[in-house]
Amino acid sequence: MRYILKPLTRQIASLVHEAIQNAQQTGELPPVEIPDIEVKPPRKAEQGDYGASVALAMAKSVGKPPLEVANIIAKHMNKPDFISAIEVAPPGFINVRFSEDWIRSLVTILITSGETFGKLDIGTGKRAQVEFLSANPTGPITIGRSRGAILGDAIARVLEETGYDVEREYYFNNAGxxxxxxxxxxxxxxxxxxxxxxxxxxxxxxxxxxxxxxxxxxxxxxxxxxxxxxxxxxxxxxxxxxxxxxxxxxxxxIGIHHDVFFNENTLYDTGAVWKVLEKLQERGYIYAAVTREGETDAEIIAKSADLKPAQWFRSTQFGDDEDRVLVKSNGEPTYTLPDIAYHVNKIERGFDLLVNILGADHFTQAQVVRMGVQALGYDPKPIRVVHVQMVSVVRDGKPFKGSTRRGIFDTLDELIDLTSADAIRYFLLHRSPDSHLKFDINVAVSQSNDNPVYYIQYAHVRCSGILREAGARGVTIDGADLSLLGTDELNFLRKCLEFLDVMQTASENLTPHTIAFYALELANAFHPMYDRVRAFADGIDPNLQKARLAFYTATKAMFKRVLTVLGMTTPERM
RNA sequence: GGGCAUGUAGCUCAGUGGAUUAGAGCGUUUGGCUACGGACCAAAAAGUCGGGAGUUCGAAUCUCUCCAUGCUCACCA
Structure with a gap:
């Protein structure tokens, strides 16, 4: 049995949207444009599970006080099973409360099909390709490289979980x-x-x-x-x-694999590289010259005087700062030309989404390639480039710089030896790609509280411990009465429901770091509760015990799920 | 000088225009162990969200400007 639950914020947003449309049909609201509807958990739990502020945003165009607009919308909202109450709060929020029985039913869903919890269909029927790592085989993988590698793999996983048919590709050049x-x-x-x-x-x-x-x-x-x-x-x-x-x-x-290794050479073997140049020429985007068009600086021209003409791409027509060389004066193409050919190749393979993980230093290059693709008449929209900022490695408080050529090893391999694949995956994932990542070797090596990995995995371990104990005592969860679960358990289950939204956001924005954050939040919700919600306390009612064991079975499945999505292991003991 | 980012608690960082009080982890301070594994829990202190101006009902979030930092501006890959 496979349940596909939809992210709740989106469900509520569409309920609100329909309500506004209904109110517009009855004339209670004027036919103004409906703004984007944002649904968020309120700051305070007493205010409900989720709230929408759309009435505030619409008040002006509607010409009515926000509170009145909110009331009209709330009146027209459908109330599906999972919602127990829709409330309006000043200055104009529409708050939704979930049915507690429905929240409890999540326990059953997690127990029976936890491994598919959070699977979404937003990419169903679409093919996505994620190109990452793509290091030329001149040396081992460095820590700097590994950030993009882990991110690429994590994005591939998220896309798979949200319905895409995903191919992982490694692009390399072995001829330079x-x-x-x-x-x-x-x-x-x-x-x-x-x-x-x-x-x-x-x-x-x-x-x-x-x-x-x-x-x-x-x-x-x-x-x-x-x-x-x-x-x-x-x-x-x-x-x-x-x-x-x-x-x-x-x-x-470290749990990474590629489906396709694509050698740049094949673009020469098939003539694709020169075909791209030809097509650009036909379209009038190429000119032969010694210097850029419009460059009149005497010094530049003098410097270039001994050069033969190169082939220039008029990228300025697509908003570039300056035109770029595609073929050098010695007849050899620059890196850009085969790169454009490669992207054309990818597009022609029919992918709906082409994700490319690159270092921030490749920003300009990626822009030019996109312009090249555009110049050839292709729609560059499926191409989404994620740039990762640099990783600075720190050891003993000092910068630790490595160079493959010199043979100084800040290799990923060495780091795996020192720590674990899990720790590295988590550390490299738990920051936004836009932020510079400081990787402290000492922290990654330490097996202490500094390391959130242990905190998260320990939650899974604790669940396992409870269930082992239940097995030893011969207690089963058959016929558990979930209505006995209390506020602590319900609040934790509410947190579990957020996973659906987290997955959708991570997939749409290609931001798996939000899942890493979520995992920590989930653990943070778990541990305090674990202290209060005991399954084997003295004199505990057997029915309550059964219900709590069912709850911990579900909880374990939840942690297993989120850890698996992150590509991490789920230890039974630590 | 241009482009792309970053600047939020002592540290590392989340935060896709919303709720009189801006969040998490670590660290700090105080308290709690006969324990389904304490790699834990409870509580507290800690911030002019880099500075300034603007946009509006409302800004860490949008705009402008200034400051600081990183990357980048090759007929390298």
């Missing part, structure tokens, strides 16, 4: 100068491992990571000195293979 440097670096390590004295030619381009020394040894074990006269290419291939193995292994450790 960086990869060549990586191969060359491994070649040098290989020769060194064979006992040759090889100087490092260009320290800036050399990858100093110690893992390359290990790979060099592996290569010797595998092939001996057969590669001693080879150029960088076989080394690059070997390094790439090992890097991808490493990246995928790290992903797996």
């Amino acid at each position: 100068a960086q990869m060549r440097n990586l191969g060359e670096s491994l070649r040098i390590r290989y020769l060194q491992a064979l006992g040759q004295q090889v100087d490092i030619p260009d320290i800036e381009k050399f990858y100093q990571g110690e893992y390359l020394i290990d790979y060099a040894k592996e290569l010797i074990a595998e092939k001996g000195d057969a590669l001693k006269d080879a150029d960088w290419q076989p080394f690059k291939e070997y390094a790439e293979k090992r890097m991808f193995e490493w990246i995928k292994e790290t992903c797996q450790r």
Whole structure:
């Protein structure tokens, strides 16, 4: 059995909307435009479960006092089963109270189908693609990278839960100068491992990571000195293979996977890159020049005098500050051209929603790509780019900067070793992507109260403990009378109902951090209640005990649900 | 200088125009353990929501301006 409950704020908003329409039909309200209806929990619990302020917003256009408008709307509102009362409060709020029996019935829903609680149908029948991580295989995943990785995976999960058919994609380039440097670096390590004295030619381009020394040894074990006269290419291939193995292994450790690995090269193999340029040319958005059109600065022109013409994209026609180069004067495309081709490819694959997780430093790039897509006549609307701000890693109160090339490891792998996948997932998720994230290694490592992860998981553990005890005592929840549940339990169940709205908001706004926050709030509602609502207190009435055990069965399902959506584990004991 | 963000309690941060009193966690102070696991609970102190002006019935939220911080403004990827 699968229940699909709809988010309650939206249900109430549509009830209010219908009521206004009804009142307009009877002439009690003039046919003014109906504003967006915001439904929120009131500040004080006595004021009801949810309230709408629309009467205040409409009062002016309607020409009546807000209180009167609220009364008219309330009079026309339908009252479905889950609502026990609709009240009007000054200065013009419409407050809704839930039926307590209906709230109690949530216990049954959570017990029988907790694993689908909060599943919504807003994306049903739609295909979404989430592209994230997309790191070139030049090194292991760093902590900086992992923020986007976790966010991308979390967004993918939320979209799945809200009905979308989701594909996770990893876009990479294994052909650039960086990869060549990586191969060359491994070649040098290989020769060194064979006992040759090889100087490092260009320290800036050399990858100093110690893992390359290990790979060099592996290569010797595998092939001996057969590669001693080879150029960088076989080394690059070997390094790439090992890097991808490493990246995928790290992903797996933290619960991330990708369905599709898309190599930028295929855009060249199929000619897509040049087709894009051609089409842009046909549409008149390309010009060949040494400098930007309109750039008359003598110094710039003088500097560019020895350059051959490049191919420029008239992105200024789409609001850009300046035109961008798509093909360099040496005939090679810039990164932008294949990137536009890639987005065209994605759009042509027929997705309804294309989410792309990028660092904030790629903002301009993403804008230009969007303009390119537009210039080609595609609707860029399905493309939604989420930019994550930087992660600054702090250890012992000091900034901890890493560089893949130097081989200083602030790797995600190492951090998983030090803490846990759960802690990392939570820490990287519980901040808005817009905010700079300070990742304190000491806090992440600590297994103390600083760490909200434990607080949340401990709620699940406590429920498990109660149910274990019930099992040991042979008490079942069959025939539990839910009407015995009291205010504490009802308030907790009210909090559970908010999950529906949280999921909808997270899905629509692509903001899974609100779920992480919600999980903490839920735990925060749980623990104080747990102290008061005891199942095995001395002399407890057996019927009340049954009801409370049913309640804790539901509560456990709720915590399991929210932790699962966040990609975290649900320990039985800690 | 332009663009995109950020600035809210001692710290880390939520807060998609609403309710005389702006929230959470941590930290601090005080109190509570025969315990379904105390990795807990109860209570308290703590804020001119960066400054200023404006918009309206009402602003942390919208507009303008100033200040501070981060990222970015390549024929790099």
